[in-house]
Amino acid sequence: MEKLKRPVYVKVGTDDFFKKMRLEVNETVLKNSSLYVLNVVKSLGLLAAFFLFYACILIFGNKTPLLFLFYILSGITMIVLFINAFHDAAHGALFKKPKHNEWFLYVLELFGSNHWLWMRRHIGLHHAYPNVPDWDVDIKQSKIIRIFPNSPLFNYHKYQHIYMWFIYPLYSLNWIYIRDFKDIFGKKDNYVKKIVEKIPRQEIYRLFAAKIINLIYLLFIPMMLLNQPWYTVLLAWLCLHMSGSALGVVALVSTHVDEDANFPGTDEEGNLSATWAMHQMIVTKDFSTESKLANFLYGGFTHHVAHHLFPGVGHTYYPYITPIIRRYAEEYNLPYTSYPFYHAVRSHFRMLKNKGVKENILMTGEI
Known part of the structure; x- marks a missing residue:
């Protein structure tokens, strides 16, 4: 598959x-x-808490309320662990030695994902070109949802602000059992394959192994060991993914894709209109930065501007970096936004409603 010409940022000046x-x-x-x-x-x-809750599924799961309780707690812990620990490790920001971050990321395989593939998506595309149309694959994932202004508009998009309420809770299931396979084997609009020479064969084997192991210990072992109908365990397992996804989607929709989001495109020669750092400030937003609970649950996503400017720094530093960013934003007249998570979620679904219909040029001022 042919290599793409990557977007180019404006060169940094002397007074950057x-x-x-x-x-x-x-x-x-x-x-x-x-x-x-x-x-x-x-x-x-967090890693210990996840396996503690999993053990509780096997120990107390014969009681149906406790079965669902510990599956849901496992799902929430899974997402919080991913957002905090695995996210930092992928950026080399959890441990001081790169090999220790790499070792820790192999634990991610137990959750059914493939860290090699995810890092190409997240770091090689999203962090390199956040909100850039056709490059940020963390935003453009499916034609079911329309976010980028240049994406095709289908009739069903007029309802996306409604049906995405029901699809977002399936986010982790889509990631593990659909999206990973599309990125490995898909040919159409596969940007992962366009930025890497070749997907290593061992990563394909590891992808299948991770998903099989994940299903065995999270679904099939409880089915075999517990005195519960198989469909009850299956429903509890679905609740694990739905509860975790519902929590995690807040982080995904609150930082880049609200109704005031910017999607900077390139000119005919592939040039962007801002420096790398300025671009991060333009397209990234914070939410609930003063909330200790939000900071604990969402790690580098509440202080997401700090994360995009300093991706190699652990998220526990961000609450102390954000005040510096705010001061520079005021001094240099830079864009900076922070709002409560409920405002972020509401604004995201307003954006979906707006992007689901044709733009009215009388309202956008393009006439």
Whole structure:
């Protein structure tokens, strides 16, 4: 498959705000080693909590209410673990040594995903070109939903602000059992294959192995060991994915795709209109930054501007980096947005409603 010509950012000038910001962050916030320790302890604690809840499924699962309770707690913990620990490890930000981050990411395979493939999607495409049409595959995943202005508009999109309420809770099921296979074997609009020379054969084997192992221990072993009908365990397993996905989607929809979202395109030569750092400020937003609960659950997503500007830094540092970003935004007249999560979710579905119909040029001022 032919290589693509990647988008090109504007070159950094001599008075770039990010040079000064990065120097200040390095000299102040990043010297606090206790935040590194906190991140490691939190990540390992979440991993232990997940397997504790899984053990509770096997121990207490003969009682149906407890079966559903511990499956749901496992689903929530799975997503929180992914958003916090695995996300940081993928960016090399959890442990100081790269090999330790790599080892930890292999644990992700137990959850049915493939970390090699996900890193190509998330880091190679989303972080490299956030909100850029046809490049940010974390946003453009399916024709079922229309977000990018240049995406085809189908009649059913007029209802997307309604039906996506029912599809989003299936997000993790789609990721594990549909999207991964499309990225490995799909040929149409497969940007993962266009940015890598060749998908290693061992990653294909690992992809299948991860999904089989995940189904065995999360679904089939409880079916065999518990004195429960198979369909009851299956329903509880579905609740695991639906509860986790519902929690995780808040992070996904709150940081890049609201009704005021920007989707910078390239010119005919593939050039973008801003520097890399300015682009991150334009397309990324924070939510619920003052909430300790939100910061614990969503890690680097509540302070998402800090994450996009400093992706190699652990999320426990972000609450201390964000005030610096706000100060520079005010000083340099830079775009910066932070709002409560309920506003973010509401704004996202308003965006879906707006993107589901043809634009009215009388309202957009393009006449």
